[in-house]
Amino acid sequence: MNTLKFFCFFILIFIGSCGSNGTDDESSVPEISSTLTETLDNYIDTSIPSSGAGIAIFVNKNETVKYTGFKGLANIQESISIDADTGFRIASISKVFTALATMKLFEQELIQLNDSILKYLPELPSSWQHITIHHLLSHQSGIPQYENHPDATIWDGQTNDDVLRFYISHSELSFEAGSKGEYSNAGYHLLAEIIFRAVGIHYENYMHEYFFEPLGMNNSYVADETTSPRVNDALNFAQYTTFNGKNNFTNGANGIVSSINDLNIFISALxxxxxxxxxxxxxxxxxxxxxxxxxxxxxxxxxxxPEGSDAFSHTGGHDGFRTWLLINRDKNLRMIILGNGGDLTGDHEQLAKLMGPFL
Structure with missing residues (x-):
């Protein structure tokens, strides 16, 4: 959670800095060259080793690609370099897809935003009757993060079914639904299960059938206990990790693998x-x-x-993966950053400062 707040802070800096000098603290700005390409090339050449984990960066403005750059390895053991088709775990950017899948069902009148989640998940505590799909989508449900509960330390191989079973026997809420907001992965895990209950298609199959296949997102899929990394996928080579190397097979809040090329296709379609x-x-x-x-x-x-800007985004941090997708309709701008080296390839603060003057 702290990592996400940190990334969000620099999203706001980036949005505010576009077209300006990037920051008021000139001493903290990395070296800026005469063009965006020279600036970012210099940054990744000096910051990312060729023989270690790496990064993929894509910037498009006014329907023109302003920058595409890659550095480092998707697979160190096999010496496979990162490119535009390398699949990364996009972590919490998965929430964007889960929310869109939910809203597709809303458009089809298969669900309503004010539906109680018990309509679809009746095994959950009866005291949760007042929690709605709207509350899950907007992080206003009051459902506490199970990872923080003393009965549910992060276990190896956890799935959405494990999460659901945990909440069946743990009914306490952090606050009354709708009274405030608190970022919750659990809410999006439950949304994935609601999608399954509403249409009878498992989340991973739904995403393939209604998103990845029709859009031609050939490098994208939902990673779960039945899948293995594909040949061109980026593996986790972080120096610093969040989940201590344990397998995590939950989805909805996380779990999607995608690439620079696929996410650009996705943005255009959206x-x-x-x-x-x-x-x-x-x-x-x-x-x-x-x-x-x-x-x-x-x-x-x-x-x-902030209100008054038509910019929206999401970041992600899952184990060694650091990701960022940003769309700014005011500036006709889109940006994607994917990394597989944890804190060493996730310095969005520096990248925001570097890009600001050119965008």
Missing amino acids: LDGQIVKLETLNLMLVHHTPALLGEADYGYGWILA
């Missing part, structure tokens, strides 16, 4: 209204939960810039 209607996307971009992440507001599956 902005063209091919995934959900644009009016539905705008409903997702309502500031449902102000100041959820420090200064950053939250909609449905999106971290939002």
Whole structure:
């Protein structure tokens, strides 16, 4: 959670710095060259080793690719370099896809946002009757993070079924649903299960059938206990990790693997209204939960810039993977950063400062 707040803070810096000098503290700005390409090339050449974990960066503005750059290895043992088709675990950017899948069902009138989650998951505590799908999407459910409970330290090989079983026997809430917001992976795990209950298709199959296959996102899939990394996938080579190397097979809040090329395809389809209607996307971009992440507001599956800006994004940190996807419709800008080296390849603060003057 602290990592996500940290990334969100620098998202706001980035949004505010575009077209400016990047920061008021010039002494903290990395070396900026005459062009974006020279600047970012210099940064990754001096910061990312060729023989270790690496990073993929993509920037598009006004329908023109301003930068595509890669450095480092997806697989150190096999000496496989990172490229535009390398699949990374995108971590919490998965919430964007889960929220969109939920909103597709809303458009089809298969669910309603004010439906109680017990309509789909009746085995959960009866005292949760007042928690709705809206509350899950906007992180207002009051369902506490199970990882923080003394009865549920992070265990190896956990799945959504394990999470569901935990909450069946642990009914206490952190606060009354709708009274405040608190970022919750658990809510998005439950949304994945609600998608299954609503349409009878498991989350991983739903994402393949309705997102990845029709959009041509050939490097994308949901990683679970039945899958193994593909040949071109980036493996985790972090120096610092969050989950202590334990296998985690939950999805909804995390679990999706994708690439620079696939996420660019996804953004184009989203902005063209091919995934959900644009009016539905705008409903997702309502500031449902102000100041959820420090200064950053939250909609449905999106971290939002302050009111008055049409920028929305999500970051992710899962074990050694550090990810960032940003869309700014005001500036006709999209940006994707994927890394597999933990803190060593996830310095979004520096990248924000470097890009700001050019965007």
